[in-house]
Amino acid sequence: MKELTQSEENYIKAIYYLQKVMDKPVGTNDLANRMDTKASSVTDMVRRLSEKDLIIYEKYKGCELTITGQEAALKTIRKHRLWETFLVEKLNFGWEEVHEIAEQLEHIQSVKLTNKLDEFLDFPKFDPHGDPIPDQNGKLAQREESFKLIDLEVNVPAIIIGVSDSSASFLKYLDKHGIQLGVAVKVIDRFEFDHSTEVLINDKMLSLSAAASSKITVQVK
Amino acid sequence: MKELTQSEENYIKAIYYLQKVMDKPVGTNDLANRMDTKASSVTDMVRRLSEKDLIIYEKYKGCELTITGQEAALKTIRKHRLWETFLVEKLNFGWEEVHEIAEQLEHIQSVKLTNKLDEFLDFPKFDPHGDPIPDQNGKLAQREESFKLIDLEVNVPAIIIGVSDSSASFLKYLDKHGIQLGVAVKVIDRFEFDHSTEVLINDKMLSLSAAASSKITVQVK
DNA sequence: ATATGTATTTAGATTAATCTAATCATTTAT
DNA sequence: ATAAATGATTAGATTAATCTAAATACATAT
Ligand SMILES: [Mn+2]
Ligand SMILES: [Mn+2]
Ligand SMILES: [Mn+2]
Ligand SMILES: [Mn+2]
Numbered sequence: 491m492k493e494l495t496q497s498e499e500n501y502i503k504a505i506y507y508l509q510k511v512m513d514k515p516v517g518t519n520d521l522a523n524r525m526d527t528k529a530s531s532v533t534d535m536v537r538r539l540s541e542k543d544l545i546i547y548e549k550y551k552g553c554e555l556t557i558t559g560q561e562a563a564l565k566t567i568r569k570h571r572l573w574e575t576f577l578v579e580k581l582n583f584g585w586e587e588v589h590e591i592a593e594q595l596e597h598i599q600s601v602k603l604t605n606k607l608d609e610f611l612d613f614p615k616f617d618p619h620g621d622p623i624p625d626q627n628g629k630l631a632q633r634e635e636s637f638k639l640i641d642l643e644v645n646v647p648a649i650i651i652g653v654s655d656s657s658a659s660f661l662k663y664l665d666k667h668g669i670q671l672g673v674a675v676k677v678i679d680r681f682e683f684d685h686s687t688e689v690l691i692n693d694k695m696l697s698l699s700a701a702a703s704s705k706i707t708v709q710v711k
Numbered sequence: 712m713k714e715l716t717q718s719e720e721n722y723i724k725a726i727y728y729l730q731k732v733m734d735k736p737v738g739t740n741d742l743a744n745r746m747d748t749k750a751s752s753v754t755d756m757v758r759r760l761s762e763k764d765l766i767i768y769e770k771y772k773g774c775e776l777t778i779t780g781q782e783a784a785l786k787t788i789r790k791h792r793l794w795e796t797f798l799v800e801k802l803n804f805g806w807e808e809v810h811e812i813a814e815q816l817e818h819i820q821s822v823k824l825t826n827k828l829d830e831f832l833d834f835p836k837f838d839p840h841g842d843p844i845p846d847q848n849g850k851l852a853q854r855e856e857s858f859k860l861i862d863l864e865v866n867v868p869a870i871i872i873g874v875s876d877s878s879a880s881f882l883k884y885l886d887k888h889g890i891q892l893g894v895a896v897k898v899i900d901r902f903e904f905d906h907s908t909e910v911l912i913n914d915k916m917l918s919l920s921a922a923a924s925s926k927i928t929v930q931v932k
Numbered sequence: 933a934t935a936t937g938t939a940t941t942t943a944g945a946t947t948a949a950t951c952t953a954a955t956c957a958t959t960t961a962t
Numbered sequence: 963a964t965a966a967a968t969g970a971t972t973a974g975a976t977t978a979a980t981c982t983a984a985a986t987a988c989a990t991a992t
Contacts, residue, residue, distance in 0.1 A: 495978075495979090497978080497979065497980095527979090527980075527981090528980080528981065528982080530980085530981075530982080530983095531979070531980055531981070534978090534979075534980080535978095535979080535980095538978085538979095549987090550987065550988070
């Protein structure tokens with residue numbers, strides 16, 4: 491299995507992600523959209539990837555990862571999340587700054603480096619956004635059952651364990667309101683008409699939009 | 712000043728290096744040789760670099776860096792040497808393993824990352840091979856006067872402060888004989904006919920070839 | 933089933949980075 | 963000063979990754 495180019499690694503990651511969320515073959519436009527390129531470019535690339543047996547692709551039918559492709563995806567994701575952890579834990583970056591840099595660092599090719607970094611960080615199981623970090627064998631830590639904050643029942647104490655949107659704008663918004671991983675939350679009230687939620691966080695009341703609360707993952711204590 | 716491609720950064724570094732050691736305009740073949748490519752590829756690339764005002768280039772006359780080009784070179788060298796330091800100091804890599812990985816890491820584009828890394832490492836002045844690390848402004852620490860071990864007078868105590876060859880084979884050879892930066896050396900005898908040198912290192916006598924002793928930099932205590 | 937619209941692929945170009953083989957320029961040696 | 967050797971450039975191809983515009987296939991609604 492030869493090394494992948496940066497572009498190939500990025501595509502493989504995107505396919506991995508889309509496969510997960512839509513649970514059916516990934517269409518050319520979905521990919522083009524996610525990768526922020528044109529459909530014609532995607533068609534070219536999926537040809538190459540399928541040539542290398544990283545995906546199964548049939549004209550007009552979309553694509554999905556082979557086992558080899560999944561392994562490749564997990565390797566890249568492992569690197570990405572380890573680097574994000576490094577940037578936050580060791581270099582004191584904010585969690586909203588690290589994704590972009592990790593997009594580059596994830597392409598560094600050295601298994602030894604990855605494993606030494608892992609060790610240096612004390613084998614973290616989750617990255618700064620609460621996403622699981624694949625281990626050397628590509629295995630992901632299994633989480634206790636978790637919900638989106640928007641689905642958490644009223645008056646049930648819970649803890650914030652992740653976010654499903656790592657965009658700088660969202661994360662900065664959370665920072666402003668003292669919302670971090672590990673913090674306790676309780677839903678005090680919810681309004682049917684717009685699904686906005688009143689929550690208690692850090693002893694302060696806060697009203698969250700449906701958009702926000704649907705992107706925050708919590709776990710009941 | 713737009714970002715440079717990896718290839719451009721590598722060429723700029725090579726020109727910087729060659730300019731230093733040969734002290735005259737860098738020829739196409741010198742560069743081709745150093746970059747391990749073909750002269751025709753170099754001609755193409757120096758055209759591009761000169762187009763971007765990173766070098767001055769005239770057909771058949773070789774090239775040299777402009778001020779902008781020198782700044783670019785120093786930025787890349789800074790990243791390279793900081794990463795090498797990180798790999799040795801924090802991740803416990805051997806000094807013979809880090810160059811290759813740093814060749815990749817040096818292309819990560821984030822000034823903030825570079826500066827935070829610098830801080831994390833406590834603003835090191837020299838990398839694991841004894842080469843100076845440019846600071847934020849591209850300034851290199853000036854060394855006390857130093858010599859090559861091959862030029863060190865007999866019976867003058869000195870300290871090893873650098874190597875001018877960072878190839879894995881040479882560094883492994885040094886490791887085998889306990890030769891590291893910071894270690895004390897004294898030349899006991901030197902033989903005219905092949906310039907081999909008898910040295911005392913770590914309380915042990917050792918005979919070094921001219922090839923070896925000409926690549927070790929020392930400083931008189 | 934036919935038409936319409938959307939998804940996807942093709943055709944044809946472009947740009948960076950590389951190569952080989954051929955040509956041209958400069959330097960050096962006779 | 964001329965020839966030979968060395969150094970450098972050009973011409974022409976190739977490959978990855980991208981694009982625009984045109985063509986085609988598939989899905990859906992009437
Ligand atoms: Mn990320
Ligand atoms: Mn990436
Ligand atoms: Mn190096
Ligand atoms: Mn490099």
